[in-house]
Amino acid sequence: MASSNTYRLSCSVPGHEMDVRGLASTSFPEGAFVSVSRDRTGRVWVPNMGPNRSFTEMHCMHGHTNFVSCVCIIAPNETYPRGLIATGGNDNNICVFSLDRPDPLYILKGHKNTVCTLSAGKFGTLLSGSWDTTAKVWLNDKCMMSLQGHTAAVWAVKILPEQGLMLTGSADKSIKLWKAGRCEKTYTGHEDCVRGLAVVNNTEFFSCSNDASIRRWHVDGECLQVYYGHTNYIYSISVFPNGQDFISTGEDRSIRIWKNGECAQTIRLPAQSVWCCCILDNEDIVVGASDGIIRVFTESDERIASAEDIKAFENELSQSTIDAKTGDLGDIKMEELPGREHLNEPGTRDGQTRLIKDGEMVQAYQWSVSDSHWVKIGDVVGSSGATQQTSGRVLFEGKEYDFVFTIDVNEGGPSMKLPYNVADDPWLTAHNFLEKNDLNPMFLDQVANFIIENTKGNTVGRTETGHSDPFTGSGRYVPASAGGSSASGADPFTGSGRYIPGSGPSTVAPAGAADPFTGGSAYSSNALQSTSAPTNIYFPKTDPVKFEQANATQILAKLKELNRGAPNEQKLSDDGIQKLEKLLSTVSNLNAAEKPTTEEIEILWKTAHWPEDIVFPVLDILRLAVRHPVVNEQFYNEKDGVQFCNHLLNLMGPQGKPANQMLVLRTLCNSFAGQWGQTLLMSMREMVMSKAMELRAVSNKNIHVALATLVLNYAGCLHKVANLEGKAQCLSMVSTILEVVQDKEAIFRLLVALGTTIGNDGTARDLAQSLGVKSQINKYSTVTDPAKLGECCKLVLNQL
Numbered sequence: 132m133a134s135s136n137t138y139r140l141s142c143s144v145p146g147h148e149m150d151v152r153g154l155a156s157t158s159f160p161e162g163a164f165v166s167v168s169r170d171r172t173g174r175v176w177v178p179n180m181g182p183n184r185s186f187t188e189m190h191c192m193h194g195h196t197n198f199v200s201c202v203c204i205i206a207p208n209e210t211y212p213r214g215l216i217a218t219g220g221n222d223n224n225i226c227v228f229s230l231d232r233p234d235p236l237y238i239l240k241g242h243k244n245t246v247c248t249l250s251a252g253k254f255g256t257l258l259s260g261s262w263d264t265t266a267k268v269w270l271n272d273k274c275m276m277s278l279q280g281h282t283a284a285v286w287a288v289k290i291l292p293e294q295g296l297m298l299t300g301s302a303d304k305s306i307k308l309w310k311a312g313r314c315e316k317t318y319t320g321h322e323d324c325v326r327g328l329a330v331v332n333n334t335e336f337f338s339c340s341n342d343a344s345i346r347r348w349h350v351d352g353e354c355l356q357v358y359y360g361h362t363n364y365i366y367s368i369s370v371f372p373n374g375q376d377f378i379s380t381g382e383d384r385s386i387r388i389w390k391n392g393e394c395a396q397t398i399r400l401p402a403q404s405v406w407c408c409c410i411l412d413n414e415d416i417v418v419g420a421s422d423g424i425i426r427v428f429t430e431s432d433e434r435i436a437s438a439e440d441i442k443a444f445e446n447e448l449s450q451s452t453i454d455a456k457t458g459d460l461g462d463i464k465m466e467e468l469p470g471r472e473h474l475n476e477p478g479t480r481d482g483q484t485r486l487i488k489d490g491e492m493v494q495a496y497q498w499s500v501s502d503s504h505w506v507k508i509g510d511v512v513g514s515s516g517a518t519q520q521t522s523g524r525v526l527f528e529g530k531e532y533d534f535v536f537t538i539d540v541n542e543g544g545p546s547m548k549l550p551y552n553v554a555d556d557p558w559l560t561a562h563n564f565l566e567k568n569d570l571n572p573m574f575l576d577q578v579a580n581f582i583i584e585n586t587k588g589n590t591v592g593r594t595e596t597g598h599s600d601p602f603t604g605s606g607r608y609v610p611a612s613a614g615g616s617s618a619s620g621a622d623p624f625t626g627s628g629r630y631i632p633g634s635g636p637s638t639v640a641p642a643g644a645a646d647p648f649t650g651g652s653a654y655s656s657n658a659l660q661s662t663s664a665p666t667n668i669y670f671p672k673t674d675p676v677k678f679e680q681a682n683a684t685q686i687l688a689k690l691k692e693l694n695r696g697a698p699n700e701q702k703l704s705d706d707g708i709q710k711l712e713k714l715l716s717t718v719s720n721l722n723a724a725e726k727p728t729t730e731e732i733e734i735l736w737k738t739a740h741w742p743e744d745i746v747f748p749v750l751d752i753l754r755l756a757v758r759h760p761v762v763n764e765q766f767y768n769e770k771d772g773v774q775f776c777n778h779l780l781n782l783m784g785p786q787g788k789p790a791n792q793m794l795v796l797r798t799l800c801n802s803f804a805g806q807w808g809q810t811l812l813m814s815m816r817e818m819v820m821s822k823a824m825e826l827r828a829v830s831n832k833n834i835h836v837a838l839a840t841l842v843l844n845y846a847g848c849l850h851k852v853a854n855l856e857g858k859a860q861c862l863s864m865v866s867t868i869l870e871v872v873q874d875k876e877a878i879f880r881l882l883v884a885l886g887t888t889i890g891n892d893g894t895a896r897d898l899a900q901s902l903g904v905k906s907q908i909n910k911y912s913t914v915t916d917p918a919k920l921g922e923c924c925k926l927v928l929n930q931l
Contacts, residue, residue, distance in 0.1 A: 137500060138388055138396055140436045140444050141415060142185040144425040146174060151419025153202040154409040159213040159230065163189070164409060164417050166425055167199035169554070173218050175230065176425070184434050186427070192228045194235040197221035198554075203249040205257065217257055219246030221556070225259055225269070237272045244284075245556070250297075252290035256901035258297055260285030262559065266299045268312070268859075270898050275859040276312040281305070287328040289336065295866065295903030296350065298336060300325030306338055308350060311866035311902050312859070313824065320346060320354050329368045329377065339365035339379055345389075360387055360394035367407045371414060378416055380405035384508075386418050386428070398428060399497050399508040401444075401451040449507030468493060474505045484508070534586060538564070538578065549578070557582040669923045670886030673847040675803035676840050677758060683715055686751050693745040701741055707734050711752060718756040727756070732765050739778065743788055750782070750794035754801050763805025772811040776819070785825040789834065792826055796837035799823075803844045813848055813857075820845065820860055827867060832874035839868060839880035846884040850891065858895045861888045862902060869907045878911060879920045886927045896930060905931045 149169035157163045162178040164186075175190035198221040205215040205227070215236070216228040225239035225246055244262035251257055257269040266278040266285050283302035290297050297309040306318040306325055323341035330336050331347070335355070339345045343365060345358040363382035370377045376390045382404055388396040402420035409417050415429045426444075429435060436444070468488040478485070478498025485496045485505065496505040532550040549564050551557070561578035565571070690711065694703050703711070714731040717723060735756060738749045756762040766775045783795040799819065802808030812819055823841055826834055842864045849857045865885050872878055885904065889896040899905075905928065912928060914921040 136430060138398060138416060138428040138430055140441055141427040141429040141431075141434045142436055142440070143444065144176060144186050144427065145423070146176075146188055147172070147423045147425070149198075149423050150404070150406060150421045151423060151425055152198070152200050152406050153218070154407045154417050154419050154425070155202045155204050155216075156409050156411050156417075157204055157214065157216075158207055160189070162411060162413065164411060165202050165204070165216055166419055167202045167218050168419075168423065169198040170423075171195050171197065171199055171220075173199055173202060173216065173228065175216075184436065186425075190230060190233070192216065192218070192226070192233055192235075194218070194226035194228070194238065195220035195222050195224065200245060200247045201249050203251045203257075205251045205255060206253075208255060217249050217251065219249050219259060219261075221245045223261070223263075225249070225257070227272075239269055239272065239274070241267055241274045241277075244559075247284065247286055248288045250288045250290045252297075252901055254897045254901045256290065256898070258288045258290050260288040260299055264301070266297070266309075268297070268898075270894055270901065273855050273894060275855060275898050276863060278307075278309050278312065278314070280307055280314045280317075283324075286324060286326050287338070289328040289330050291330060291333065291336070291350070293333045293903065293906070295901060298328050300328050300338055304340075306348070310870070312863035313867050316350070316352055318348055318352060318354070320357075323364075326364065326366050327368045327379075329370045331370055331374050337368050337370065337377060339368045339381075341365070343381070345377075345379060356392065358389060358392070358394075360389075360397075361385070366405065369408050369410045369416075371410060378408055378410065380408045380418055386416065388416075396500075397497070399448060399506075400426065401447045445506050451508070451510070477503070478505065536581070536585065538581075549582075551582055551586065553586055557586075667886075667926050669919070669926060670883050671847070671850045671890045672843060672883050672887050673850050675800070675809075675844045675847065676880070677801045677804055678754060678797040678837070678840070679758070679801075681719065681751065681755055683719060686715065686748050687712055690748040690752075693741075693748060697741055697745060701737070703734070703738060707738075710734050711738070714756065715752050718752075718759045718762065721759060726761050727759060729765070732756075732762055735762075736766075736775075743782065743791060746782070747788070747790040747794060750791060750798060754794055754798035757798055757802045757808060758804040760805055763802065764807045767802065767805065767807035767811045772807070773815070776811060776815055780819065780822045783822060783826070785829075789829065789831050792829065793831065793834045793837055796823065796826070796834065796841055800837060800840045800844055803848070809848060813845075816845060816857055817860065820864060824864055824867065827871055832877065835868070835872045835874050835877040836880065839872070839877040839884065842868070843880050843884040843887070846887040850887050855892075855894060858888050858892060859898055862895065862899050862904070866899075866902045866904050866907060869904075875914070875917060875920055879917070879923060882908065882911070882920070882923045882927050886923070886930060889927075889930055900931055 147166065147168040147170050151166050151168050153167040155165050157165055157175065160177050163175060165173060165175050167173040171193070173192040174188050176186040177189045179185050179187055195218065199218050200221060201219045203217050205217055207214040211229060213230050218226050218228070223242045223244055223246060226235040227237050227239065228235055242259065242261040242263050242265070246259050246261050248260040249257065255271060258266060259269065260266045262284040264281050264283060264285060266288050267274050268276045268278070278297070278299060281299065281301040281303050285299050285301050287300035288298065295311060298306060299309065300306045302324040304319065304321050304323060304325065306328070307314050308316040321338065321340040321342050321344065325338055325340050327339040328336060334350050335347060337345060337347055341364040343359070343361045343363060345365060345368060346354050347356040348354055361379065361381045361383055365379050365381040368377055368379045378386060378388050380386045384399050384403055384405060386398045386400065386405055386408060387394050400418070400420050402422035404421035405418055406421065407419045411417060415427055415434065417425060417427050419425050468486055471487055471489060473485060473487050474496060483498040485498070487494055487496065492510055494510055495508050497508045499506050533553050534551045536549040536551065538547045538549050547568050551560050558579045560582060561575055564578060565574055691708060694708065710731045711734055714727050714735060717725050717727050735749070735753060739746065739753060741749055757766060766772065779795045779798060782791045799812065802812055823838055826838060842861055845857070846861045849861065861884060865881050869878070869881060872881070885899065889899050908924055908927060911920055911924040914924070
């Protein structure tokens with residue numbers, strides 16, 4: 132097929148009544164694409180078989196009650212062999228369509244503001260980004276997790292091909308990498324809102340920004356290259372199949388084709404905002420813009436538009452107007468410009484812009500290498516000495532608006548200008564206005580209601596600049612960034628005779644290393660060797676796994692020693708020590724008839740507030756005590772439970788003492804032994820699990836075992852419960868901890884937790900697949916020491 136290596140117009144596709152905001156090439160039909168628009172519709176376009184080289188609308192989709200902002204294709208599966216179409220809109224919803232009906236199959240609700248970006252991954256996973264500052268992970272018709280961390284609108288999302296990695300780009304100028312629902316890395320470098328992301332391969336991606344730059348990143352955090360060429364905001368970016376070349380579109384009225392790291396071609400459009408682009412399988416380029424027209428460009432001589440259509444496009448381009456203040460033309464002084472004779476000199480590169488003076492007008496021309504002549508791309512307005520052309524709307528800072536209000540917030544202070552288009556969200560406009568002018572957020576309602584009151588009765592007109600992006604222009608929202616760090620404290624147990632919490636005589640297995648599946652039905656390593664279809668003895672594990680080994684003599688000796696150095700107001704009397712000794716004896720033997728007294732429990736609670744350096748033996752008593760029904764109810768009742776749990780979480784902080792961290796985790800695990808503890812910990816699940824996850828990077832195998840056990844106990848409680856959010860959090864924790872843990876016992880417990888979570892829930896199983904868990908655990912299937920690790924892993928893999 133002949134090719135000129137230069138992209139030229141193939142066809143223009145009218146149909147939408149307003150801005151085209153999103154495009155995506157489809158899996159079916161061949162050569163087709165989907166577009167979405169501010170006219171509240173989505174449309175499927177298929178190539179014509181005839182000689183006119185255009186596209187025909189095959190399908191029109193309705194479902195949104197406001198503008199449609201973005202679109203992506205969900206890959207074909209057994210249920211939907213043609214794939215699905217997902218669209219996001221200003222109504223805060225995501226609509227999912229099939230290709231054989233105009234209304235949605237289902238609507239995903241959960242975002243609190245406009246859904247402005249979507250990306251689909253394996254196994255039907257969908258990632259969405261919103262003005263509400265969050266991204267959400269969806270599986271089928273359920274929200275599985277919410278990614279929180281950005282401080283402004285999430286404008287761009289992408290799912291990387293492997294390992295369940297996800298990317299989000301935001302108006303806070305940053306990009307974040309997520310693994311299993313947790314932020315693994317933040318990329319900084321852009322100086323303005325990040326508007327688009329594109330995947331290059333498993334380890335690299337592109338980003339584009341309002342700062343008019345494109346960056347190529349490695350997932351490890353390194354910025355590999357920065358590309359400059361656009362002169363205004365860049366809205367979208369798409370990568371060619373070769374993984375190197377790409378295209379970009381922006382507010383400078385252009386689409387740019389990048390090859391070998393350079394801008395090889397610039398194509399101007401007769402529209403100010405070129406919102407979106409996609410690349411078809413035949414490498415034709417599709418672009419959507421603020422004039423509502425879709426245009427297709429091709430390198431193929433066979434698919435180039437007719438001479439009449441190209442002439443019509445050039446005429447349309449020549450009749451458009453360019454605002455010197457918002458375009459890429461710089462500060463123009465009309466008296467210094469050359470005349471038309473300047474066009475007799477050829478250009479030096481494709482896309483070169485040249486301005487000439489023609490009477491009282493300033494005109495812009497672009498050099499076309501393929502046609503070897505200058506193509507007029509518009510008349511320039513707003514330049515020095517030129518006629519200011521408007522359309523009956525108000526010009527403010529180089530852009531036209533339906534209204535420009537004068538706002539007096541502070542009596543006696545300067546007035547402030549608030550530009551507004553009736554197509555915009557008044558609340559978001561008010562928010563941006565307050566941010567820009569550094570005003571107190573308390574004025575939000577007042578400003579928004581002022582806008583609403585003063586624009587009543589106005590409807591959206593079909594004007595190009597009226598469809599402005601709420602995060603572009605001088606009033607866009609660009610908040611400050613934030614950061615933080617964490618560290619862990621030193622282990623207080625040193626010396627040859629040190630006390631190790633949870634340890635016992637040599638005849639007792641060290642706490643944290645013992646197999647939780649012991650007793651009369653203990654696993655025998657030979658049990659599975661002689662059968663071709665092994666029985667699953669590992670999961671689901673629905674009864675709580677506890678840490679019960681203890682050396683009471685060592686605990687009490689350490690308690691008495693540290694009591695001598697306790698603050699006077701917290702120091703225990705001899706009677707208090709005797710009561711704790713009696714309590715320890717009682718809770719060590721849960722079958723004993725004697726019960727802990729209220730006074731003993733109160734003393735335990737009081738000493739649990741000892742300074743962090745000396746509280747660890749008290750925590751060791753506490754983790755044994757919460758197994759007892761009386762103590763469990765006393766600490767986890769409705770009146771005192773939240774306070775007790777919060778106290779434990781404070782001791783477990785990432786900057787705390789490792790011994791305290793481990794003992795609190797063990798206490799939480801043992802708390803599942805009682806109904807009161809289980810109920811409260813389930814109600815505080817999100818907080819407890821999030822706090823616990825802060826310890827995943829601590830290099831301590833006992834902490835890792837305790838952390839894995841906590842996940843396992845939560846998984847057991849959720850096994851027969853229809854709580855997808857809870858199961859998603861368990862899967863997220865399992866996947867994240869597997870990235871750092873080395874201890875085989877901890878890994879085994881994580882595998883049991885994984886099997887318990889997905890065992891009877893197809894949706895949870897699909898989510899585990901989408902998170903890349905299968906590739907994480909594959910390596911453990913061949914482990915033979917201990918045998919239970921390899922065998923449990925194989926059973927989990929069979930489930931996946």
